């Protein structure tokens with residue numbers, strides 16, 4: 001028996017006897033499939049954002065939403081961590097979604113400077129949108145959809161997945177509109193487009209989210225009605241149907 005196997009065999013005994021309640025080995029093993037939430041210890045500068053994320057249980061809420069809707073056969077770990085400026089993203093090699101604490105710090109600053117009040121609520125909505133966008137990448141990978149590795153097309157599809165997931169939830173349109181505003185604020189703060197960025201430019205992503213929120217329920221958003229958005233209800237229906245169809249193999 002290898003050391004590793006011996007340790008695995010001992011863990012239940014130790015846990016059952018509760019000799020060492022703080023023993024980290026007593027944590028149950030993560031499930032083999034589905035989205036799994038994890039928080040890593042933050043770097044000193046990220047403590048506030050890490051604490052916020054834990055208190056608001058955002059990673060747990062989003063993974064629960066995803067698992068209630070989808071049955072993914074392999075594990076996709078959603079890990080909140082200090083990434084030293086790397087940026088949140090999905091890694092197909094490890095099936096990991098990384099949410100960076102410093103992205104939250106940046107978004108909080110944008111909202112608090114614009115609104116001059118605490119941005120907890122807005123930040124929670126932006127985080128939900130970010131996590132659903134990254135989950136979109138993970139699902140495109142899991143389903144091997146044609147847009148996989150297709151740069152901008154994959155990014156747009158991940159945004160549409162975030163729209164689908166948020167608009168399934170009762171106040172999800174609000175979250176989508178807050179995320180749209182975050183794109184506007186980011187564009188205003190840094191108007192130079194990043195040519196290496198495969199995502200659509202921030203103003204286009206903002207408009208896509210507004211069009212989806214309006215198209216999903218025009219009567220609820222009369223303030224968003226413009227002649228240019230007259231096609232949004234049809235666009236939304238097509239988005240919803242295409243996304244749902246693509247996800248069919250994984251739907252519960």
Ligand SMILES: [Zn+2]
Nearest residue numbers: 133137155158
């Ligand atoms: Zn992306």
